[in-house]
Amino acid sequence: MPRAIRSLAATGIAGVLLAGPAVAPAAAATPQPPAYDRTSAAEARRVDRVPTPKLDWYACYDYAECATVRLPLDYDNPKGATTEVALLRVKARDQQHKVGSLFLNPGGPGGSGTSIALAAPYFLGDDLLDRFDIVGVDPRGVEASSNIRCFRSVKDQTRAYAGLNVAFPWTKAEEKAYVAASKAVGKACSTTGRPLTGAASTAEVARDMDVLRRAVGDRKLSYLGFSYGTALGQYYANMFPDRFRALVVDGVLNPNAWVGQGKARDQLQETRLRSADGAYKALHEILVRCDKAGPEQCALAATGDPVAAYETVAKRLRKKPAVIDDPDFGSFTVTYADFVGATLGALYDPYGWTSVVDLTSQLLALTDPAAGKAAAASARQALAARAAQARQQRGYDFPYDNGLETFLTVDCTDAYHPKSADAWPALSAKEDQRAPYFGRAWAWGTAPCARNTWTVRDEDAWTGPFNRVTAAPVLVVGNYWDPATNYQGAVGSAKLLPNSRLLSSDSWGHTAYGTSACVTGRIDTYLLTGKLPAKGAVCVGDAQPFQDEPAADRADASKSALAKAGEPGRGEPKRLPPVATPRPAVGTLTVR
Numbered sequence: 001m002p003r004a005i006r007s008l009a010a011t012g013i014a015g016v017l018l019a020g021p022a023v024a025p026a027a028a029a030t031p032q033p034p035a036y037d038r039t040s041a042a043e044a045r046r047v048d049r050v051p052t053p054k055l056d057w058y059a060c061y062d063y064a065e066c067a068t069v070r071l072p073l074d075y076d077n078p079k080g081a082t083t084e085v086a087l088l089r090v091k092a093r094d095q096q097h098k099v100g101s102l103f104l105n106p107g108g109p110g111g112s113g114t115s116i117a118l119a120a121p122y123f124l125g126d127d128l129l130d131r132f133d134i135v136g137v138d139p140r141g142v143e144a145s146s147n148i149r150c151f152r153s154v155k156d157q158t159r160a161y162a163g164l165n166v167a168f169p170w171t172k173a174e175e176k177a178y179v180a181a182s183k184a185v186g187k188a189c190s191t192t193g194r195p196l197t198g199a200a201s202t203a204e205v206a207r208d209m210d211v212l213r214r215a216v217g218d219r220k221l222s223y224l225g226f227s228y229g230t231a232l233g234q235y236y237a238n239m240f241p242d243r244f245r246a247l248v249v250d251g252v253l254n255p256n257a258w259v260g261q262g263k264a265r266d267q268l269q270e271t272r273l274r275s276a277d278g279a280y281k282a283l284h285e286i287l288v289r290c291d292k293a294g295p296e297q298c299a300l301a302a303t304g305d306p307v308a309a310y311e312t313v314a315k316r317l318r319k320k321p322a323v324i325d326d327p328d329f330g331s332f333t334v335t336y337a338d339f340v341g342a343t344l345g346a347l348y349d350p351y352g353w354t355s356v357v358d359l360t361s362q363l364l365a366l367t368d369p370a371a372g373k374a375a376a377a378s379a380r381q382a383l384a385a386r387a388a389q390a391r392q393q394r395g396y397d398f399p400y401d402n403g404l405e406t407f408l409t410v411d412c413t414d415a416y417h418p419k420s421a422d423a424w425p426a427l428s429a430k431e432d433q434r435a436p437y438f439g440r441a442w443a444w445g446t447a448p449c450a451r452n453t454w455t456v457r458d459e460d461a462w463t464g465p466f467n468r469v470t471a472a473p474v475l476v477v478g479n480y481w482d483p484a485t486n487y488q489g490a491v492g493s494a495k496l497l498p499n500s501r502l503l504s505s506d507s508w509g510h511t512a513y514g515t516s517a518c519v520t521g522r523i524d525t526y527l528l529t530g531k532l533p534a535k536g537a538v539c540v541g542d543a544q545p546f547q548d549e550p551a552a553d554r555a556d557a558s559k560s561a562l563a564k565a566g567e568p569g570r571g572e573p574k575r576l577p578p579v580a581t582p583r584p585a586v587g588t589l590t591v592r
Contacts, residue, residue, distance in 0.1 A: 037241040037468040046075035063567035086144035088114035102132035107227025110406030111580025112143040122555035125524040150193035160184040167341025186453035203462035220245040242471040250477040251511035252490035255466040260416035270443040276435035278486035293546035316367040326384035347483035350509035350543040412449035421450040474500040501532040507541025514576040515541040
């Protein structure tokens with residue numbers, strides 16, 4: 001029996017309907033319990049006794065305002081130690097008709113909320129920009145907030161990270177080095193990284209967001225979260241089910257799979273989330289459509305079977321990495337893991353099929369002893385240019401970069417993981433059997449979370465339930481061909497939340513907002529008015545493989561670049577949101 005019907009039956013109203021006027025007035029006047037869940041007394045006590053922060057906004061980054069606040073490190077001790085949290089807002093264009101504030105989160109975990117808020121005028125619909133102050137919060141430990149730091153120096157960090165410098169380990173030697181590095185990172189974050197590594201779970205960020213909702217003057221929260229930001233949104237919806245007016249999650253992680261419930265606690269997180277399944281499904285579909293499009297639209301179709309061509313490159317690289325010597329760009333080695341990692345990075349883009357086809361074609365020619373000199377030389381030059389660009393993007397030393405540590409702090413304290421990092425080689429190999437190519441790529445990212453090395457815990461982390469009946473509906477958005485947050489994650493989350501609506505999108509890349517007027521318009525309408533899309537609604541992405549030329553790119557996430565460019569005006573072309581990747585290793589082409 002649905003909860004709302006149970007509530008009616010409990011109050012005697014069902015009896016009124018059945019028995020008619022003979023029912024006594026006293027029975028009809030029995031108070032009705034609410035048809036939705038309330039914030040628990042424990043959670044209300046944690047956040048409500050924190051005084052509403054006074055935000056001292058100041059002008060920043062050309063068209064925004066910034067502020068920082070001190071929030072409790074531990075909400076059970078609101079007068080104890082604090083941590084600094086940074087906010088950025090872009091004010092609504094029409095302040096007289098403002099709905100309120102719209103909080104954004106780009107994912108990660110570890111993505112910068114202040115950066116996505118600054119980029120908002122480049123990708124959000126103009127109606128949203130007119131009616132909402134756009135607010136981004138750097139979660140505790142991230143970017144402009146007080147930073148998580150697991151090592152005392154860049155030197156110590158660099159030495160510990162040495163074994164992680166691969167897209168994922170493939171050889172036995174790489175696996176051994178990766179396990180050793182994972183243990184070193186887990187131990188460092190459990191000691192040197194404290195106390196912040198034990199106080200930065202998703203639940204703590206949700207509590208911060210509820211306090212900051214009050215600080216910006218909103219009675220209820222409006223929220224749009226992408227990728228891992230969907231976990232944050234669902235945590236908030238379940239911890240504070242009566243405190244939001246509109247909440248959208250796009251590119252959805254099923255929170256039960258994220259955390260690991262029951263017997264699944266000893267599984268790899270990837271076994272539960274099935275990100276690799278989504279990536280393989282997208283890759284296979286691209287290669288099948290390439291074959292159907294033919295050589296005129298997809299050069300790889302000239303091989304006779306693009307699916308087989310991709311596997312041929314993979315087999316050759318598994319056997320022997322490709323060495324590229326180019327007079328202009330230098331010498332590079334491309335491994336099997338580099339090939340798969342670059343493919344995964346390309347699949348994040350709605351137009352990523354072009355990179356998948358080009359990379360596969362180039363490596364097919366480069367690794368073929370029978371290839372003509374001209375074809376091999378052309379492939380070598382193109383790959384060398386790719387590799388040189390990737391090397392430049394990955395090169396850093398000073399200052400201290402804590403991107404991996406912020407990701408792990410959240411994942412390792414939110415979720416359950418296997419006991420020992422020594423188990424990852426065998427467990428990740430099983431993932432590859434289920435989801436070829438990408439099983440290992442997704443599985444290895446959590447190796448530092450092994451329970452016997454990552455020992456720091458957040459005693460106030462939230463592990464569910466995730467099926468609360470919320471006062472306002474949640475809009476759950478899933479993309480059929482998402483390579484990071486499997487579409488089934490959205491389906492599962494929508495089933496978990498009784499008061500939710502699933503909006504599906506037949507689109508490509510990671511997350512759906514901005515991929516079509518259909519999906520963007522429905523999300524915008526819901527955020528502005530609360531009106532949900534029709535049940536079973538399916539949008540179709542503008543970009544479809546081998547039918548369209550690449551067009552919209554992602555908005556820049558660099559604050560300095562955005563400030564230099566300035567705020568775009570109403571009606572200017574939109575880009576895609578700068579969504580943070582769920583795994584730090586995902587990139588263009590990892591090379592040595």
